[in-house]
Amino acid sequence: MPVLPGAEPFRHEGGEVGVLLCHGFTGSPQSLRPWAGHLAERGLTVSLPLLPGHGTRWEDMQLTGWQDWYAEVDRELRVLSRQCSQVFVFGLSMGGALALRLAAKHGDAISGIAVVNPANKVHGLSAYTLPVTRHLVRTTKGVRNDIAKAGAEEIGYDRVPLHAAHSVRNFFRTVDSELPQVTQPLLLLHSPQDHVVPAADSARILSRVSSTDVTEILLEQSYHVATLDHDAERIFDESHAFIGRLAPSVGKKGSTTGG
Known part of the structure; x- marks a missing residue:
């Protein structure tokens, strides 16, 4: 199935x-x-992979689960680790949960993590019925485009396959149990007005990680997809400064070249 225009993976050799x-x-x-x-x-050298089952049509996602999504980012991390002296992992929403699991599993191979509106739980009463309803109903309404900025559009599915929703619920439980293993410097940015992931998820993550170098930033002007919203530039600047503080080699070996 062809990838939706704009949803392609991105790679930059820096x-x-x-x-x-x-x-x-x-x-x-x-x-x-x-x-x-x-x-x-x-x-910087940058890798932004497309997770399996994403960026095409929701029917493709129905055939995948969290093990597939995690395997993809784990593979990319190993590739980066072979070519870079330091590696950071950033994520949005479930991508934040993926970043946290990578941090828990890979330890010192990751120099720091930055997460934006990270998800920790599938909320609502319907979450508890997923083990049964996923066999009866194929999809539910999608959650894309929670953005305050006028004209901003997120490419994503307008339907959520319930098999995938059940898998992500199990994934969040797994990650939650592993949060105490996260020790790396952590930058957590979250939106008080988020209609997809409540602030309780960020609070839960902050309370369970073992990181001692922790920075929390509120994104007052944005909704869930803050990376496309009013606070996007702040996210970009804060995360780059975070890297600069922890990676003295930024700016060396050609890392001042643009792309």
């Missing part, structure tokens, strides 16, 4: 500091493409 970006559930690299471009222009 300097010796690398960044892996993880997009969200039912979304695509398009939601993080401006962030990836910002980092690439500043000379």
Whole structure:
């Protein structure tokens, strides 16, 4: 199935500091493409993969689960780690959960993580019936385009396959149990007005990680897809400064070249 225009993966070969970006559930690299471009222009090596089952049609997603999505970002992390002296992992929504699991599993191989409106739980009464309803109903309404900025559009599915929703619920439970293993510096940015992921998810993550270098930033002007919203530039600037503080090699070995 062809990838939707704009939803393609992105890769930039820059300097010796690398960044892996993880997009969200039912979304695509398009939601993080401006962030990836910002980092690439500043000379970083950037990888923004397309998760399996995403960026085409929802029927394709129905055939995948969290193990497939995690395997993709895990593979990309290993590629970056072989070519870069330091690697950071960033994520939006479920991509934030993917970033946190990578941090829990890979330890010192990751120098820091930055997450935007990270998801920790599937909320609502319907979440508890997913094990049964996924066999009776194929899809539910999608969650894309929670953006305050007029004219901004997110490429994503307008339907959510319930098999995939059940899988992501199990994934969040797995990640939650692993949060104490996260020790890396953490930058967490979240929107008080988020109609997809409540603030309770960020609070839960902050309360369970073992990181001692933690920065929390509120994105007052944005909704869930803050990387395409009014606070996007702030996210880009804060995350680049986060890297600069932790990676002294930024700016070396060609990492000042744009892309």
